[in-house]
Amino acid sequence: MSKIVLYMSPGSCARVSCIALEELGLEFETRVIRFMTGEHKSPEFKQKNPKGKVPALVYNNQTLSENVAIITFLNQIHGQLLPSTNDPMVSANQIADLCFCSATLHPLVTRIRMPAFFAGEDNAKAVQDKAFDAMDEFFALIDKRLEGQQWWYKDQWSAMDAYLYWCFWRVQGAGYHVEKFPHYCAHAQRLEQRPAVQRAIARDNEASSQLESEGLLFKPKNIAR
Structure with a gap:
């Protein structure tokens, strides 16, 4: 087994941790979790992450979950992922920024991308519309x-830029009008020019192709508007 293993699923927020690892230039292996078969709930995976979610990072035979924790840990070990500071308040605000993505944006992203998961097909549009309205402010x-x-x-x-990019990318193809936010759009375009981001996207695309070949690629339904 590689020293570093990232358990992921294509399209998931594991891309954020993947970008961080690529930016650090670390050697690591990605392992795809097949949600369509319930692999995330399997005893084998739950030994790695009892929460049954991705990302899960195995680092020197120890496992860490949650993007905020993974990024904070990798930055403490390797640096380069957050601005250097000796000020506890500045450091706390950096964590607060990451939590803004994980705790505020991410739940809305999921309701935009997969509203039927929360309310069933009949109520999916109402859930998505509410999420659109809430997301506008942020x-x-x-x-x-x-x-x-x-x-x-x-x-x-x-x-933080990697996390913002994932949130943007995830809602971009789900009917949300990202063009209303030109500076955020330009930010996403700049991210996609970074070699590390391109390598992370390539890993994601490879995982998508693998699951599609197995008939296990999850494709959220777009809601007719």
Whole structure:
């Protein structure tokens, strides 16, 4: 087994941790979890992550879950993922920024991308419409912050940018009008030019092709509007 293994599923937020690992230039293996077969609930995977979710990072035979924790840990060990600081308040605010993605944006992303999962097919559009309305406030906040600067932390790329990119990309093809937020759109385009991001996307695409060949690729339904 590789020293570092990232358990992931294509399209999932595991892409955030994958981008972080690629940016650090670490050697790691990605292993695909097949949600369509219930592999995430299997005893074998739950030994790695009892929550039954991805990402799960195995690092020196120890497992860590949750993007915020994975990014914080990797930054403590390797640096480069968040702006360097000795100020506890600045450090806490960096964690708060990551939590903004995981605890505020991510639940709305899921309701936009997979509303039927929460309310069934009959109520899916109502759930998605509510999520669209709620997301507008936060995308406007992000768009304003990115106006006139390249990254979330001005000129310094960080893992926060990777998380923001995943949130943007995930709703982009689900009927949400991302074009209302031009600075956020430009940010996503800049991210996609980074070699590390391109390598992470290639891993994601390879996993998608693998699952599709097995008839196990999950494809959320687009809601007619």
